[in-house]
Amino acid sequence: MAASKSNALNWFLHRITGTFLIFMLITHFWVQHYDHQVASVTHEVVTEKGQMPEYPEAAKEGVKARFGPDAEVTPYQVVMQRLADPVYAVLWKGFNILFLIVALHHGFYGLNNVMTDYIRNPMGRLVARSLSWTVALGLFIIGLYSVITAGW
């Protein structure tokens, strides 16, 4: 009870989640932008409407190896490679759920710190806190749904 009243536990958690986020973000960034086989974002600017980004050879081979030689190499299919293997699917979904929880806690706890600094009225603080954590919970449910159902 004392911990929750002084918010010391959350203060401590904020630093722990922050440290975790550094490592998780490096992984996330590498997979989304640097890995030539599974990165869904390429080093290319697309300006034409309806045009899709061009993927590296490694990505094309990966998609065709998974989904057959006629498979289209679209952003969706590039992402789906990682989820096609059931073992990796579970690992990636687990990683992303953990990532989601850690990022939301860190972000919304930080946001609450900022809001408490500028909102002086106790009632205003309560409203801001309840509202922001409701948004966080909503995002958690939405995110969880996206992660779990991806590739179904």
Next chain:
Amino acid sequence: MAVDTQDRPTATASESSTTARQESRFQRYRVRTGMFAWLMHRLTGVGLVVYLIIHIWGLTSLTDPETFNALIAKYHSPIFKVGEFALLVAVAYHAMNGLRIVLIDFLGWSPKQKRLFVTLGAVTAIIILVGGWPSIYSLGEWIFGPGSMPSLFL
């Protein structure tokens, strides 16, 4: 009456008696390195929360391949490439300044904080250059034509 002295120029001298209290009040808010670091941490933090909300919301498109492809294609437009770079700058700054706070709070590195600040500043610059290269590269290729940018570590 304003008296010009060596350590107090005319302009300040004439106002000093009336603004003395205000001056001391503003003194606390004088933006120094630590204050600037804190302010930027706060601004990037709020910005990243806004991005997190948009990002999680955008990923609901994963349930439909067509929508997801359209979204990713949009992320390759020039304005999003600039945004991508700005996002990396915010993340790199927030992460490294956060690491600085953790090292000072948990490992008691406050005696070394000058060196820590400089080192992490250099690391942040490297992260922004190496990590931001894909965005800079793609924008350069678009503006100056294919093959005009060195691919470096891509």
